[in-house]
Amino acid sequence: MTIELHTWNTPNGRKISVALEEMGLPYKVFPVNIGKGEQMKPEFLKISPNNKIPAIVDPMGPDGKPVSVFESGAILLYLGEKTGQFLPKSLGDRIPVLEWLMWQMGGFGPMPGQVHHFIALENEADRAYGLKRFSDETRRLYGVLDRRLADHEFVAGALSVADFAILGWAWRHPRHKVALEDFPNVKRWYEQLMARPAVQRGFEVKLD
Template sequence: MTIELHTWNTPNGRKISVALEEMGLSYKVIPVNITKGEQMAPEFLKLSPNNKIPAIVDPEGPDGKPVSIFESGAILLYLGEKTGKFLPKSLSARIPVYEWLMWQMGGFGPMPGQVHHFIALENEQDRTYGLKRYMAETRRLYGVLDRQLERRDFVAGDLSVADFAILGWAWRHPRHKVDLADFPNVKRWYEALMARPGVKRGMDAKLD
C-alpha cells in the first residue's frame, strides 16, 4: 500500500521524502500549496490540526488500520517504528536520536526559519534587527552541530531519523547565509548524506 505524503517543498517536507526513500517505502505526494493557503483547507485540517505541513496517511497503520500523522518529528518516529530502520532498538541507543531530533525541532528549524522571514522583509530597520538576532543564533546552532559531529559520522552514532530531520534544514544553508566551510564537520556530514542514493531521490522528489 502507498503512503500519502501531504506536503510542500520546504525543509520539513524534505525530511519526510528523504526518510521515505531511505526506508524504501512506497508513497505518493499530495501537494499542499502553502503559498495559496491550502494548508488552511478543512480537508487538510482533518489531517493536521495545526494547519502545518507535512502530514501523512498510512493505509496500513497499526493493526492494519489507516492512520494519519502530523508534525514532521512524529512522522519520522512513526516511520522508524514501522520499518525498524534508522531508529535503534535499544532504549539507550535511542536516547541520542531523541535528543537530536528534539534539538532540531526546537531550535534548528525555528531559528533558521526566522532568518528566512527577515531576509524577505523590505523594511531595512526591521530586517537588520531580525537578521542580527536570528542569524547569530542560527550560527550558534551550526556550531553545536559541528561539535557533535567532530568524532562521529552521524549525530546519534548510526544513521537515524535525527539526521534526516536536521538535513532538511541544513539543506537550506545558503538561505541561512551560512558557508559550510566554516563548519567542517557539518560540511563532511552534509556531503556524505547528500551522496546517498535514497537522500538524492528524496531531495529530487517533486513536492510542489
C-alpha cells in the same frame, strides 16, 4: 500499501521524502501549496489540525488500520517505529537519536526559519535587528552541530531519523547565509548524506 505524503518544497517536507526513500516505503505525493493557502483547506485540516505541512496518511497503520500523522518529528518517529529502521530498539541507543531530533525540532528549524522571515522584510530597521538576532543564533546552532560531528559520523551514532530531520534544514544553508566551509564537520556530514542515492531521490521528488 502506499502512504500518502501531503507536503510542499520546504525543509520539513523534504525530511519526510528523504526518510521514505531511505526506508524503501511506497508513497504518493499530494502537493499542498502553502503559498496559495491550501494548508487551510478543511480536508487537509482533518489530517493536520495545526494546518502545517507535512502530514501523512498510512492505510496500514497500527493493527492494520488507517492512521494520519502530522508534525515532521512525529512522522519520523512513526516511520522509524513502523519499519524498524533508523531508530534503535534499545533505550540506550535511542536516547541520542531523540536528543538530536528534539534539538532540531526545538532550535535548528525555528531559528533558521526566523532568518528566512527577516531576510524577506522590506523595512530595513526591522529586518536588520531580527536578521542579526536570529542569524547569530543560527550560526551558534551550526557550531553545536559541528562540535558533535567532530567525533561522530552521524549525529546519534548510526544513521537515524535525527540525521534526516537536521538535513532538511542544513539543505537550506545558502538561504541561512551560512558557508559550510566555516563548519567543516557539518560539511563532511552534509556531503556524505547528500551523496546517498535515496537522499537524492528524496530531494528530487517534485513538489511544486
